[in-house]
Amino acid sequence: MWLSSEGMPALAYHAGLDAGERQRTQERFLNEDGVIVVATIAFGMGIDKPDVRFVAHLDTPRGIEAYYQETGRAGRDGLPADAWMAYGLQDIAIHRRLIDGSEAPDQHKRVERRRLGLLLGLCETTRCRRQVLLEYFGQRLAQACGNCDTCLTPVETWDATEAAQMALSCVYRTGQRFGAHHVIDVLTGTATDKAERFGHDRLPTFGVGAELTSRQWHSVLRQLVAHGLLDVEHQHGSLHLTTESAAVLKGERQLKLRHDPLAGRTRTGASAKPKRGSPAASLSEDDRAIFERLRAQRRRLAEAQRVPPYVIFHDATLVEMASRRPRSLEELATIGGVGQTKLERYGKAFLDVLDEAPPPSS
Numbered sequence: 316m317w318l319s320s321e322g323m324p325a326l327a328y329h330a331g332l333d334a335g336e337r338q339r340t341q342e343r344f345l346n347e348d349g350v351i352v353v354a355t356i357a358f359g360m361g362i363d364k365p366d367v368r369f370v371a372h373l374d375t376p377r378g379i380e381a382y383y384q385e386t387g388r389a390g391r392d393g394l395p396a397d398a399w400m401a402y403g404l405q406d407i408a409i410h411r412r413l414i415d416g417s418e419a420p421d422q423h424k425r426v427e428r429r430r431l432g433l434l435l436g437l438c439e440t441t442r443c444r445r446q447v448l449l450e451y452f453g454q455r456l457a458q459a460c461g462n463c464d465t466c467l468t469p470v471e472t473w474d475a476t477e478a479a480q481m482a483l484s485c486v487y488r489t490g491q492r493f494g495a496h497h498v499i500d501v502l503t504g505t506a507t508d509k510a511e512r513f514g515h516d517r518l519p520t521f522g523v524g525a526e527l528t529s530r531q532w533h534s535v536l537r538q539l540v541a542h543g544l545l546d547v548e549h550q551h552g553s554l555h556l557t558t559e560s561a562a563v564l565k566g567e568r569q570l571k572l573r574h575d576p577l578a579g580r581t582r583t584g585a586s587a588k589p590k591r592g593s594p595a596a597s598l599s600e601d602d603r604a605i606f607e608r609l610r611a612q613r614r615r616l617a618e619a620q621r622v623p624p625y626v627i628f629h630d631a632t633l634v635e636m637a638s639r640r641p642r643s644l645e646e647l648a649t650i651g652g653v654g655q656t657k658l659e660r661y662g663k664a665f666l667d668v669l670d671e672a673p674p675p676s677s
Contacts, residue, residue, distance in 0.1 A: 328354035378430035411549035
C-alpha cells in the first residue's frame with residue numbers, strides 16, 4: 316500500500332475482509348493516534364471516535380446526504396478538522412450506471428439523478444460551501460463560513476460562454492459518442508490515431524480550443540456537466556448534449572465558470588505552522604510542545620488501561636490544559652471535560668506534566 320510505503324500507518328477495511336481482521340482494524344483505529352484507515356463505506360457506521368482530523372473521499376459519494384454524514388465523522392470533539400474530496404467525469408458515469416442499472420422505479424431513479432446533480436453543484440460552486448450545504452437541508456447561513464476552501468481562497472470566475480459553445484459543438488460534431496479525453500484531443504488539435512480514424516481531424520472544431528490546456532478543458536467539461544449542459548452516458552462515459560445546451564449554443568445564455576486553482580497551490584505560510592485541521596493549530600509554539608507532552612501522557616495511561624485515548628480526555632481538553640496550564644486540582648477542575656471522576660483518576664498524572672512547564676505568558 317502506498318501510504319504504508321511512505322511511512323504512514325495505514326490499514327485497509329472493506330466487506331471482503333474476515334470479521335476478525337475488520338475488528339482488529341477498528342480497535343487500532345480507536346486506540347492508536349495517527350492511524351489511517353482506507354475504507355469503503357462499510358467502515359465508520361457506529362464508530363464514534365471524536366478526534367478524527369481528516370476525511371478524504373477518493374470516490375464521489377452518492378449524494379449530499381452521504382457526503383454530510385461521512386464528513387461529519389471528523390471533528391466531533393469540536394476542534395478543527397478537514398474534509399477533502401476528489402472527483403471526475405468517470406465518477407459521474409459510474410454513479411449513473413448504478414442508478415440506471417438498478418431495479419428501482421423510474422421515480423426513484425429520477426430522485427437519485429437529481430441528488431447526484433446537486434452534489435456536482437456543491438463540487439463546482441463558487442460560493443461558500445457551508446452555505447450551499449446547509450441550504451440543501453433547508454437551513455440558511457447569513458454570512459459565509461470563512462472556513463471552507465472557497466472562503467479561504469475565493470474562486471475567480473471567467474466568461475466561458477465561447478469556450479462552452481466550442482465544447483458543446485465539438486461533442487455534437489463528433490457524434491455524441493465519445494468521452495472527455497477524445498473531445499479534448501479534438502478541441503486542442505491533438506493528432507491522435509482515433510481522431511484520424513474517425514475523420515475528426517477534418518472537423519471545424521479540430522484545434523478550435525488550442526488556447527486552453529487539456530487540464531483547463533477537463534475543468535470546463537466537468538462544469539458543463541454540473542450545470543446540466545452535458546450529460547455523461549453511464550456505460551461508456553460518452554458525453555451528450557442536453558435540452559439546456561441549445562440556449563448556450565445559440566448565444567441566448569451567458570455562462571460564467573470557475574477558474575480551477577493551479578496545481579501545487581498551497582495556503583500562504585501553511586508549511587510554517589500546523590495544518591488547520593490539527594488540534595494544536597490555535598496554540599503557540601510553546602503551548603504546542605506542552606500539548607504533545609500531555610498527549611504522550613494520555614497515550615501511556617490509555618495503553619495501561621487498554622482503552623482508546625479519547626476515553627481519558629478529548630484533544631479539546633488537552634488544548635485547554637496546554638494554554639491555561641493549571642497548577643492544582645482545583646484549577647484543573649475548571650478545564651472543560653474534566654469531571655470529578657476523571658479529576659480523581661487522572662488529575663495528578665496530568666499535573667505532573669504541567670508542573671514541568673513554565674507559567675503561560677500573559
